Amino acid sequence: MPLTLLPATSPERRVRCIVIRKAVFVEEQGYTQLIEDNRPDDDIAIHFLLINGDDHAASLPDLSPLGTVRLFLQPPTTLNDTSRITTPPTTIYFISRLALLPQFRGNGTGAQFVRLLEEWIFEQVEVGRCVVSLDAQRGTYGFYEKIGYVRESEEFLKEEKIPHINMRKVLRE
Numbered sequence: 001m002p003l004t005l006l007p008a009t010s011p012e013r014r015v016r017c018i019v020i021r022k023a024v025f026v027e028e029q030g031y032t033q034l035i036e037d038n039r040p041d042d043d044i045a046i047h048f049l050l051i052n053g054d055d056h057a058a059s060l061p062d063l064s065p066l067g068t069v070r071l072f073l074q075p076p077t078t079l080n081d082t083s084r085i086t087t088p089p090t091t092i093y094f095i096s097r098l099a100l101l102p103q104f105r106g107n108g109t110g111a112q113f114v115r116l117l118e119e120w121i122f123e124q125v126e127v128g129r130c131v132v133s134l135d136a137q138r139g140t141y142g143f144y145e146k147i148g149y150v151r152e153s154e155e156f157l158k159e160e161k162i163p164h165i166n167m168r169k170v171l172r173e
């Protein structure tokens, strides 16, 4: 059965995202009020559910997603201080709140989830440099390195003082 990335465009699908994020980040990992506090961010993000099955499965009423994620489009960084474009435009998509429910982890599901996201991003960016960025929690650096992400910062404290590192992957130079 293929895994499919399903845009969470309807209110019902957005609720599914929040339910998974609460289960993983609040109940499992102990973050407090993280989801509610990020509502302004949520409003400008693109949300996805990961489902087991093809697009047809998305129409089933008993949809039971494996995971969720949100994406932000970061502003392109194309102009230098002389206002002349000296490099092709760079588009940066920022991955946030990547979460699989515990029973669906392992066996490469997380890696496949990110690969589907990268394919989606690549299709959006028709020209120029295309980069995926994320702030990885300590404990997940090894996962992201395995799937091609490179450390771009020192460790810093973010969101309830959890150590993170910014990591990036270039999808197109």
Ligand SMILES: CC(C)(COP(=O)(O)OP(=O)(O)OC[C@H]1O[C@@H](n2cnc3c(N)ncnc32)[C@H](O)[C@@H]1OP(=O)(O)O)[C@@H](O)C(=O)NCCC(=O)NCCS
Pocket: 024, 097, 098, 099, 100, 101, 104, 105, 106, 107, 108, 109, 110, 111, 112, 135, 136, 137, 139, 140, 141, 142, 143, 144, 146
């Ligand atoms: C992080 C997460 C998405 C990874 O998904 P997963 O299905 O467990 O990972 P995969 O099975 O796809 O792992 C792919 C590879 O990374 C490795 N890996 C997975 N998690 C790892 C970790 N925490 N540290 C080091 N390596 C890890 C696997 O061993 C595998 O290696 P292999 O290809 O040599 O076999 C999942 O564990 C999760 O949802 N965790 C809770 C939420 C979370 O912490 N999100 C990250 C926020 S930054």
